[in-house]
Amino acid sequence: MSSTLSLEFAHAVVYVVDMEKILDFYTRVLGFEVTDRGPLGEREIVFLSQTADHHHQIAFVDSRNEAGRSNSVDHLAFRSSGSLAALRALHDALQAEPEVSGIRPLTHGNAWSVYFRDPEGNGIEVFIDTPWHVQQPQGKPLDFSMDDDALLAWTKEAFEADGAELSPLGEFYAARGEHLAQRSD
Ligand SMILES: [Fe+2]
Structure with missing residues (x-):
């Protein structure tokens, strides 16, 4: 039997190299706002949204090498x-x-x-x-x-x-x- 939960796509989490460069682009050019940020082990996760009903639509973790x-x-x-x-x-x-x-x-x-x-x-x-x-x-x-x-x-x-x-x-x-x-x- 299939799930009775109705699923709405909510967010993606993307690994990045240069957090500040990515945040500058997504906030300044695309209009996102940082809604939260904090440590994730030795890395940092930053959450961004521009809707009233999604805490984050995209989040970035600075754990990419290239x-x-x-x-x-x-x-x-x-x-x-x-x-x-x-x-x-x-x-x-x-x-x-x-x-x-x-x-x-x-x-x-x-x-x-x-x-x-x-x-x-x-x-x-x-x-x-x-x-x-x-x-x-x-x-x-x-x-x-x-x-x-x-x-x-x-x-x-x-x-x-x-x-x-x-x-x-x-x-x-x-x-x-x-x-x-x-x-x-
Ligand atoms: Fe598409």
Whole structure:
């Protein structure tokens, strides 16, 4: 029998080399706040969050010897309810960070995303929802030189041109909600 616990993803703990460099980036550029920090054996753990209901969304432990990609995690993704203009501004801010690499704006049809590697090479995605559900996986490079209205229109047209079916995102999540409610009966 499967668990009757409903699971919500809550946080990731990431090993880092240079704690202060990572904290500077996640607080100054991505807007996280340090919610706690303290010793973990001979190391230090620092907790960060920017939501009202998660003590931490990410935590760092200074126990890594060498920066680089994880061999088992491609990226961590953070969803924002912010605007396309704010996502574009983040994209510009990332480009001003010399230690950020691999900045890649992308749309999956159901999301507008900016992928990048943080100053130690960890894969990060920041995304906002589009108004649509689109079957996954798929993605197209996103051109931030377009204004918001043009991006909205282009996104719909580009995925429809590929034969994708776009449906209202709210309907998709409402159906998921109904399904999950039945599961917990
Ligand atoms: Fe992703």
